[in-house]
Amino acid sequence: MPDDIILDVKGLKMYFDVSAPLISRMIRRTSKQMLKAVDGLNFSIRRGETFSLVGESGCGKSTVARAVAGLYTITDGDIVVEGENLSKIRDKTKIAAISKRVQMIFQSPYASLDPRWRVRDIIAEPIRAFHLAKDKADERQQVDTLLRQVGLSPSDGEKYPHEFSGGQRQRISIARALSSRPEFLICDEPTSALDVSVQAQILNLMTELQDDLGLTYLFISHDLAVIDHISDWIGVMYLGRICEITPQPELFKNPLHPYTRLLLATIPDLSGETTHVPLEGEVPNPINPPTGCTFHPRCPYANERCKRERPELRRIGPSEVACHAIEEGRI
Amino acid sequence: MKSTHSMTWWDRFRDHDITYSFCHSPVTMLAAIVTLLMVLAAFGAPLLTSYTPFEPGSLSLMDAFLPPAWEPEGVSQHLLGTDGQGRDILAAIMYGTQVSLTVGMLSVLLSVAIGIPLGIIAGYFGGWVDTAIMRFADIQLTIPPILIALMIDGITRTSLSSEVHEVIAIPVLIVSIGLASWPQYARITRSGAMVERRKDYIAAAKLIQTPTALVLLRHIFPNVVGPTLIVATIGVAVAIIIEATLSFLGVGVPPTTPSLGTLIRIGNNFLFSGEWWITFFPALTLVVLVLSVNLIGDWLRDTFNPKLR
Known part of the structure; x- marks a missing residue:
């Protein structure tokens, strides 16, 4: 509807x-720099x-x-x-x-x-x-x-x-x-x-x-x-893009995108039963974001395609996920 | 604590931090009383004294060079003595203070009226508008106010007849001092506006389609005007000094409507012949007036600056 x-x-x-201002750009021969705060969002x-x-x-x-x-x-x-x-x-x-x-x-x-x-x-x-x-x-x-x-x-x-x-x-x-x-x-x-x-x-x-x-x-x-x-619905954002849109109960029960899993793993747990697999790296600079999937430098499942090609949101069950690895069934 | 709702304005006033700070600063209270008395004496001069020192017809040369009343030759009619034309010094000071205060306050009013809007516009819009206004202010700041006043005075003096010049001398003085000191106020309000424009209440006002002019007037202006008023208080004292300097140099107010500066200059001629009172009392008045206004300004600055409390 x-x-x-x-x-x-x-x-x-x-x-x-x-x-930088026009004059210093001319002196240092640098081009304009754009900070891509939001880069192609659909919801x-x-x-x-x-x-x-x-x-x-x-x-x-x-x-x-x-x-x-x-x-x-x-x-x-x-x-x-x-x-x-x-x-x-x-x-x-x-x-x-x-x-x-x-x-x-x-x-x-x-x-x-x-x-x-x-x-x-x-x-x-x-x-x-x-x-x-x-x-x-x-x-x-x-x-x-x-x-x-x-x-x-x-x-x-x-x-x-x-x-x-x-x-x-x-x-x-x-x-x-x-x-x-x-x-x-x-x-x-x-x-x-x-x-x-x-x-x-x-x-x-x-x-x-x-x-x-x-x-x-x-x-x-x-x-x-x-x-x-x-x-009711949750969109997980990473570096100006949405990597997963999911209904509220699904987020904690069944996180799909590797970044969503990382986020959930950071929640402190008093029981001490969960084992933390700390992820390497920091959020990259949005002025010069990584090619392909912006999460690939930190993603344990990344391959050549992830570095090359930007993933689009695809429907998986009730959720939508932008990840090559999930699409290919690698995770 | 009483609920704020039921308090009258007088309760609020008595309860206020600023009132408290004022009542616990004897120096400031003294300065305020002195300033108030001087303002009353200056603007109530026609009521307080029967002498009209600047109407030549009312003067008697027989009374010239009378020393203050407590000196052996002094007379009680002229408490602070008389000058070379028989003018009563006390009356002259009262009228002179009136001119000094008028010039001081109106010129500050003018520079505030120019500086605050320009500062708000520069700070709020930023970019080339900011650059243009502030570079202009920088240029203005490189020229001392006295020089600007000398220049404007020189132009009006040569282009107008001396009668006309005498009539417009005080307005010219006000405009030249006012024009010279607006960059100060522009700088203060600019930095305030640069901080305020990023705050969310401005975004909230924009969100409901408030026109930019109203955002500036209703939100930015009330939030940046405070510090300016403190500087303006001290600015009045500075303007009085500049006016006195100019009048002392002979380019300020004409001798027919003297200010404190003119009186000091006139008296200066007699200093070496022993008639010290002609220049001493106007000078003392100037010192006390400027000191009092400065003390009030200092207190305002300390009270409104949370870091100094």
């Missing part, structure tokens, strides 16, 4: 120009589901989140939100209509709230921007409702962000993101700056809100426990 798809990302590429999210992107730092997760939110001008590819191609629409009213329905929760609860604004004004900013309140009293009532919805009290609206703890601030961020009544929330590591006990509260709040309001989440995290808790 195509109308069930709320977000469809096709061949998304996001390169950043990290070259889609169904309405009401949570799709998570997981991966190490620097693999391009946050870049995907920001690109989908429309904060970057993408290098190539299509981001289709509810049938509208983000990079193709020019009509201002249409852009406003889409940005009203797509909101974002940021990683740092400290930097994502303007320190000079009262909480009430922070939450009301999207309401004002999209003219969603009839008058001041209506706006006030909407903000009070939102504050209660995220577990704060209406009187908290008069305070400034610095009077709250990290967890409370993240609740304010969520209230703000919900204030334009969006259907789709992009959550860029919303819990990674919080204590573990507070993380659980925020995750539970997000799950409750999803059930109540029928929200769809694109969830970014590096924490596998968090991912396991909240996701």
Whole structure:
């Protein structure tokens, strides 16, 4: 059912120009350098589901989140939100209509709230921007409702962000993101700056809100426990590409891609029964990524084809995996 | 602790860190009182003194060169004595301080009005906009403010008649001092804007399609303006000094509406003939005024800089 798809990302590429200034490039005779943060990404999210992107730092997760939110001008590819191609629409009213329905929760609860604004004004900013309140009293009532919805009290609206703890601030961020009544929330590591006990509260709040309001989440995290808790689908990212898309129960039961297996092996285990096979190497530089499969320098199953040819996502059971070794049946 | 909600603005004010810091810094309190008194005396001069030292008709040469009241020849009508034309020194200082303060504050206002917007634009947009504005500021910084003021004064003096020049002398002074010191404010706000523009609350504002002008005005400006105000306080003192220097050199305000600098220059001529009070009291006023304003500026800087607390 195509109308069930709320977000469809096709061949998304996001390169950043990290070259030296023109004059030093001319002196040293070097060419332009592009950092390939996201290099050909395909995935889609169904309405009401949570799709998570997981991966190490620097693999391009946050870049995907920001690109989908429309904060970057993408290098190539299509981001289709509810049938509208983000990079193709020019009509201002249409852009406003889409940005009203797509909101974002940021990683740092400290930097994502303007320190000079009262909480009430922070939450009301999207309401004002999209003219969603009839008058001041209506706006006030909407903000009070939102504050209660995220577990704060209406009187908290008069305070400034610095009077709250990290967890409370993240609740304010969520209230703000919900204030334009969006259907789709992009959550860029919303819990990674919080204590573990507070993380659980925020995750539970997000799950409750999803059930109540029928929200769809694109969830970014590096924490596998968090991912396991909240996701319906999981995309494993490595160096700007997705190497495996899998339903949540499958990830831990039946990881396919060698990189997914590596990630799962890094989870500390108290029983001491699992034997660690530490993988060599580090994440390569995305300015000059390895040829073929970007994971081949660290992969124990890599062969000549992996060095040469880039693997595409292929359906294996319920999952999709980009790996030559699995396709050839070597693992 | 009382809930913030039920506090009146006065409770908030009394409870505030800055109020606390102010009440625990006797030097700052003294400086603030002195500054306040001087501002009141300067702008309330017509009410506080019956002398009109700069209307030649009201002067009497019989009263010339009277020493301060406590000297043997002094008279109680002229507390700080009179100058060579029989002008009351105390009244002259009060009117002179008014001119100095006006020039000081308005010129800072002008450089803030130029510097802050340019700094925010340079820091927020970066790239060639930043390069263009900041190189221009660098060029401006290589020329001392006094030189710029001399230049502007020279141009207006030669191109305008002396009557017109006297009328516009003070505005010219304000513009030349103001134009000379904007790069300071631009640099401060630029560095602030460069930090703020990367923060997520700016991304959040962009996400709801807030126009860039409003992002700058409502988000960047309130977050970068704080440090500028501290520098501006000290800037007032600096501007008063520059004005006094220029007036001392004879290119500042005309002798008919003297500032503290002009009074010092006039008095300087009589220093060797023994009439020390003509130059001493305006100079003392200038020192006390600038020192007080500087002390308040220093205190503001210390209070608002969390690293020094």
